[in-house]
Structure formats: structure tokens, C-alpha cells
Amino acid sequence: MTNFGNGSSLTVADKYYSQYGLRARELKGSGKKIIGYLSVLGPIEILTAAGVVPFRLKGNVSEAITKGDAYMETIICPFVRNVFDAAIKGKFDFLEGMVLPHQCDSIDRTDDVWANNLQLPYWHYLNVPHVTDDPSIEFMKDILRLLIRSLEKLTGKKITDDDIAQAVKAHNENRQLMRDLYVLRKSNPPMISGTEMMKVLVAAMSLPVDESSALIKSVTEEVKARPMPANGKVPRIMLIGDQIDDVAIIDAIEGAGAHLVMDDLSIGSKMYWTDVDATPDPIQGIAERYLRKLKIPTTFVGDGNTYQENLEARFGHMKQFIKEFKVDGAILFIYKYCDPYGFDVPAMKSFIESGGTPVLYLEDEYSTSTLARVKTRIEAFLEMIA
Amino acid sequence: MSPYFAGIDIGSTMTKVVIMDDEIVASIIGPTGPEHRKLANKVIEEALIKAALSFEDLAYIVATGYGRINVPFADRQVTEITCHAKGIHHLLPKVKTIVDIGGQDSKGIKISNGKVTGFVMNDKCAAGTGRFLEIIADSLGVPLVKLGEISLTADKAAEISSTCTVFAEHEVINKLSGGESVANLVAGIHESVATRVYALVNKLKIEPEVAITGGGAKNIGLVKALEHKFGFPIVVPPEPLITGALGAALVGKEVYEKYASEGLVPTRSGHGLEEARLFS
């Protein structure tokens, strides 16, 4: 277990944030199998139950793509390209294998590009469906069972229902702890800055679940014990997007005199807001959580009686966040070449605006090369809502 | 003596300064060099000379534009979005939509009662910006400032379908060697820029009156092409390059007056011109 005795836990989070993969590398050294995964659909409960360490992959927004473009088209999601570039450069050489969940075309169509070029000992494509009706839940259970079988082959150890139930419990607790930390963002000003929070979120997704939980818990305690920052009249911002996993944009927001108080990001609230129900067949609860509880644009939701009901089902949680976290403005940060998010923009933007919250929509790269332009837009937005 | 305010707008290609009290007392326009800081000193000194004032006479200085953070003596930095809106509202209070075509970006701003209610900026691509015009003008061997005038002699606008600058350049060269007239090609690229700018600004639900600012406003051919797209006339302010700097000076004036109304003085940057020069 990580010992937070020396120095603050926020310092530990910062360490794991800035040296991403540090702990995974250590664990690999001590004989653990590290399995990388992409996206919020990564089946962490099953991986934990298998006794391997789930490790969410991220790229580096400050690093230019130098090798990946030789293998992947530039019309692919800039995030996927950047992570692949890191992988092909050997940044994740501690991985035993990867689980690639079907989330979007950029992932689906590059599955064999990853598999063939990385040549990891273990590879599994998890064919997650986009729809949520009953046959889809059954299908999701079937493909989770395929994953279980392939992991059993990797570890040589049977994964029992009890293993899965234990893992579900550990991950539910982990999510609860993270939500407890989010509560500290509700005060004005928030007790933890957006930059600090980003570092905790990134650190957490790089650790085994027990270590992640210990870190989050100790950050919460540390933050609670800090003197309350002075109250100020500063705009409170929510950031919406998929995998934003660097402080650069947060710094741009907070550096321009705002607080980032909430997110709807795939490494943030999307990941932590909903739990897996403990069901007699533990796979049932997992399938339901990934298909029906996760609020992501790659899950099709459209069976409401009215269009308004569909909108509520897709984006209603965002209005809830805006209320609970007293958000003054939302920034919608979408990566270029992203069909799932891109097609949501008009509906999402008008839905949020209909509640009286201004929205800044930015379409950009997974790269700091465009940061100056992004900063100007963010600053102008803050001036506008001031 | 009434206090003076300065606005300094460091754009990607031009730097602009406005000094005002209740009205503009001096304005300066010069090219932006690679060294913003030195230039910021130089242009404000020039403007002060023109206004017959000294640096100490300035009660508040606001910097804007993409180089706004490189003005050490500025008391505050404000984006060009807010500043253009303020400047235009001061000059033309009926304007609801602003189109700004600058050297490296173009933008649209919606205003209501002098406040920004929405804005859009082009992405990093040069299409729809002054840079696009500059590159094409270069490959046609036409001085940038002559583009507008030349395009007025076109009998029709040549069709340029590529929005990518490099492709459009190829296309123009190809059409030129295919016998298309320079005037028609220039009209064609104005059409192309106008199309991109209109598509961008249209996201704001354009409302008249519309004003145009930035270098693009000085190109009569481009303004005409835009008017054609918008379907109504576009107002060009007397000096379209300085509206950002004017807005910056106005922001300074507002800040100063707000404090003054409470009997206070706003905090200053503490940097003088001399000091800045030492670092440059």
C-alpha cells in the first residue's frame, strides 16, 4: 500500500499525475499484470476481479505526435492518436495487455492498428453495444463473459462470482469516496481547486482500486483540514467533454479568474457518479451500469415519450450538477473529428442554455499547441458572463 | 485636468494604440514585430507624443489583442472580443453584430446594450482570415492593399472551391495559367473568404446592423462580397483598425470611473515605461 505518511496526499496525487504510470511500473516490477484500457467503458470491476491492475491510458497534450501518424490517419480522434503515439513510443512498456472497449469509430477502426503494432501478450476487444434495451443488456452480459474467459486464460485462475462481487464493492466504495471529495467543490469558493482535482482524478485512474481509494480518502481529509479560502465573487465553471486529462485547460480557466467547480468528463463525474448494483448475478449489475447508468454520447437514449424526455435522460444530470454546484457557466470542450460528441452539440448546448446557463462551445485538439487561442475564448467567455 | 486612458491592441500583424479622455485624443497604428514588449513601449511613446502627454498622465492602461500579456505597463488585460464590442458600441450604438477580420483570425461578436452576448472565432486554419488573402495576393503578385480595388474590375468571381489555403493557392495558380484574369481570381478569393466568415458568424444568428472591423474592413472588395452574403449593407467605422484599442481605453475609463465614484483609485500595474525597457 502507498504510504501517505510523508508529505501531503495532494503531493502524492501530483507525483502520480506528473509521472503517469509510475505506480503501475512499480507493480509490474513486483509481479503484477497491468492491463491498460481506453475510455469510461473500461470494465474495471472485471479486471480487478481477475487480479490484474486496470490502468487507464492517457496521452500527453504537451507532446507532439511524432510516431503515431505513420500508422493512423489524422482524421481519427486526436485523443486516440495521442495515446497511441505514446504507446508506440514505449511509454506504456509495462503493460501486459489491453482491453479496448467499443466506444466509437475512432477506437473500433483502429483496433487492429493497436493490436498489430503494439504486439502485447494480451489483447481483448470488448464489443460494448450502443443501445440499452433488454436484448442489449443480455448481449452485454455475453460479451462480459467472453472477457472473463479470456482473462481467466491470461491469469490461469478462475474468476468466481464472489471475486466479481468483491470487486464491485471495492469500486463502488471508490466511486463513493470520489463523490465525497466532489462535495468539497460545492462551497463558495470551492475547498479544492479544479487543478488539484484534475490531478487527483488522473492519479486515481492509474492506481489499483484499493490504493486509489486510500489516496482519495486522504486527499479529502487533507482538504477538509485546510483553512477555508477567502470568499470571492468569482464565476463558477463546469467543464464538459470526454477525456480531458491535463491541467492545461483548467489552468486557463482558473488563471483567468474563475473556479472550475464541476465537470462532466469521462475521467471525472461520468466515471464516478453511478455505481454498480449488487445483483444475484453480479454481471447483470455491471451490464446495467455501463449501458443504462453511464451518461455518455455513445449510448443511444431515445425511448422517451417525448423529445424533451429524451433530452432529460441524456443531459438532465448536467442541469442537476449546475444547480448543486452553483455553476455560472459551462464550457463544452469537444475534440475535433468526434462524431458522438459533435452530433450532440446543438442539443446539449440549447438544453443547458434553456436553464439560463451560458455555454462556451470549443472544438479543439488534444494538444496545448492551440492553447493561446483557447485561452482567449475562455477569457472572453468569462468577461461575457461577468 | 480630466484623466487620460490608453488602450493598446497587439494584434498578430498590427499594433494599435488609442489615447482618450472623453474623446479620442490620439491614435497610432504600426506593424507588430516579433518583440511585442519593445514595440508596446515604442508605439505608446509615439501616441503620447502625438497627444502631447506624458506616461504619467495616463490614469489607466488596458491591453488587448493576442499579445496583450506582453504589455508589462498595462494595468489590466482584456480580450479583443470585449474590446471590439465596447469600441464599436461607443462609435455605432445601433450595431448588434460585429465581424472582425484580422491577420490571423476572424470572429463574430453579438452585442446587446453594449454587452457581449455571444461570440465565435475561427479555428486555427487560415481560411477566412487576412493571412489567407495575404498568401493568395502574394502568389498573384498583387499588393495586399490593392486587392479590393482590383476585384472591383472583375466581370465575375472565379470559383475557388478549396478552403484550405495551400490547396486554394494551387487552384488560383492553376486557373491563372488557364487564362483566368487576376481581377476575377481576386474576386473569387474574396468570395471564398466571405463564405467562410459568413458561415462562422452565422452561428450567432446575425442581426443588423452589422459592422466590420480589422484589416479586412479596409478591403472594399471583401466588404462587398460580405454584404452580398449577408443581404444587407455593412457599416465600416471611420478607422476600422482601432476599435479594439478604443474599446480597451473605454474599459480603462469605466474601471477608473467606477472606483472614482466610490472615491477610490484602481490599483495600477506598477510598471513604468523605463522599467519595461530595462527588461527588453
Place this chain on the structure above:
Amino acid sequence: MAEERKPRTLATKAAASIPKFVRGNLAATLKAKEEGKKVADAYINDGQDEIIRAMDIVPAWGESFAGVCAAKREAEQYLRKAEADNFSRSLCTYATCTIGFDMWREELGGEMPPKAPWGGMGRPDMIIGSAQQLCDPRFKWPQATQHYLQDVPVYVGGMYYPQWDPNVDHHEQEEIYVKYARAELMELVRFCEKHTGKKMDWDRLSELVNLTEKTWDIFIDAYELRRAIPTPMDTGDAMNTMVPLTFNLATQEAYDFYKALYDELTEKIKNKQGVAENEKYRIVWGAGLPSWFALGDFHYFNEKGAVFPVEVTYRNCEKIERLDLPPTNDPLERIARRWVRMWTYWYDAARKRKGSIPKVERIISYIEEYKCDGVVFHSAFSCRSWHAGIVHQAQVLKKVYGDIPILIMEGDIVDISSYNEADTHNRIDAFIEALDAYKKRSQ
């Protein structure tokens, strides 16, 4: 599907009759109301054709309509309409073109927007999307459309197939996929019944499944005639002749069309009539949707003596007997099994060649069977589904098959602003030189 800008003197008669199909499909959406039929926005290659036709629902094909707009160079105005409401220009342009058109038609209270090609496309009564591995827009496009047509119900069903993995025997997973696809087709039937107020005629559905299978067979039979030297038909035509298979499947007209094509090609072969006057190079169209506004580029190839006897694009079927389908009388299960087997058809071959992938295996088989000397891909920037992974296919092909000339062209399906004719022609010239050198080397 597209009207050519330059007349193609050597084209098949069959291809020349295609605009009639496309117009007919569009006209059907406009006439449906008076005929008391329901219109559904539909998307190609979803395995849903037989159900839609059996329910007498008139499909409104956005992909066809957007292609027509592009070919007539009328797409830009609709793309801009969508852009004005914050749809990014990097999204699927089939979708944004059609959504822009839909938005405009709604604003006009149902009247067709100005310059609507061929009378435009009718307002749907329902939208039948598909969440599958074919592409994201297939479920995001219906959802985004509903933002402007809020009263129109949407159904999206999952139609999946096992992902390729050299270390996994997909046969073992097949039943999972068939079961799921069948269940989702059943959900679609229920949706159609609810919104048409009619009951499914299962016998009719079975007949349409038969007809579809017959159409697949005659399609492949006709297309395999293109193996002849000189080839009687190339991809430039196939981008037209794909229309009945893609947009009119499960109709007698589609079957009749390919029967006529079969006869025409047989005749051409007998008379040794080729596409190019002097056929010198044979090329596989390896992947990618074409630039609908620049179909003349095929003609440019032909003028250089280069022909495409075969293409991967739009050949989304196979001879039924080759799929080795287990017998069943359940029409939904038949559709589901055919669906899964079609997608996994090249998996076994790929597993046998180390380092290969199914898409490349298919190209290799075409190179060999159609005696080709090179491969051309087209990469359209706005479509990830068909165009991400092309670089990898080219690399794997070189690795497992050898050094064959490959050209990757860049453009888009609908958005002309990224296209550069002079540059494209330069690349084609260089590729032809490479083909020539390759042929000389291998002789």
C-alpha cells in the same frame, strides 16, 4: 448514384439507368403521403431492408440524397445551414448535409428548400437508425435529426458482429451475435408495427428474404464477370450500379437490374468491349467512399488505360452458398445469420496468413482473382468509419503480400472544399508511372 459531370462513353447501359432509381426513391418519399404510406429515414447496410419493405414503409435515404447534392454541387448550402447551428465541419457530411436540409425544410413549414436536387426528400414519419460497428453517425444522426423533427419517433437497434482478432475463433462467438441481431430485428418489427398500425406479414417477409438472397447471388455473379480482360465494367460504374443493392434491396426491381447487368456484361465480354480503349493496368479499389463531386476522376484513370475491375466499397454481399448458412425458416434469424457471416466472411482466410487482417485478405483475393496490378484507396476526411485504418491496410498489404503499387487519395464524400483536382490528377499520374514500372519489373 451520381450524375456525371463528363459523359462516360464507355459506361454500361445499366449504369446509365441508375439516376432513374435514385429519382424514384426520392420521388417515393414525396408521394408517400398521398398514397397513405409512411416514410422512414433509413441508413444503408443495416440489415433492415427486408423489414422496412415488408412493412410497406418508404425509406428516405440521407446518404443517397447527400450524395446527389454533392454530385450536383449543391451540398454546400445545406452543410452551412448545419454549421450555423454548431455542427462541426469535421462531422460526417452525409449527415450534416441532410440535417441542414431537414432544418431548412422545417423552417419553411415543410416546403422544399431552394435548389433541392430532384425535388428534395420528404419529411419522415419515423427514423430507423442502427447502432452497430458500421459507423457512429448511424445512431447519432437520427438523434441529431430528432432535435429538429421533435415529433418523429426514432428506433435504433444494435446489429453487431464479432470483431476480428487473430487469436480468437469467431465461430465460437457467432451464436451470441446472431441471437442479439435477431432480437434487435424483432424490436424493429415491433417499432414498425406500432408506428404504421399494421401487422407484420411474416410470409411476405420470408419472400423478401428469399428475394434479397437471390439479389445478392445475381449481384455477385454479374460483378464476377468483370474478371474478364478487358474488363467490361469498372468502379466508376459500380459507384452507380451499387444503388439497387444499397437502396432498393428486397425489391424485384433490384433483382431485375442485376439480371440485366449480368446479360449486358456477358454481351460485352463476347464482343471484347472494355472500359478503356486500351486496357493497360488493372486496379483494385481497396477501400473508401468516392468523392461524389469528382467521379470524373475514374474517367481520368480510364483515359490512361487504367481500369478498376473490382472494388471493396459497396460490395456488401457475398454469394449465399459461400456463407454456408445453417438452415432455418425464421426470416429474422436468416437475416441475422447472413449479417454476421457477411462481416466475418474473410476472417478464416486472414487467420491462415500470419500478420494479415480480413480487409487485406479480401484485397489480396481480389488482386489475384481479378488479375490486378495495384490498389487505390480513397480517404475521405469527414468519415472515420470507412476511412480510418486505411493506412494500416496499406501497410499490412505490403507486409504480407509484397510490394504492390498503392495510392491513397485524399478528399471527401460531400465537402468539396477539401478537394484539389490538379493535385489529385498529379497523384494519379505518379501512381500510373509506378504501375508501369511495377508491370515491367514483374514481366
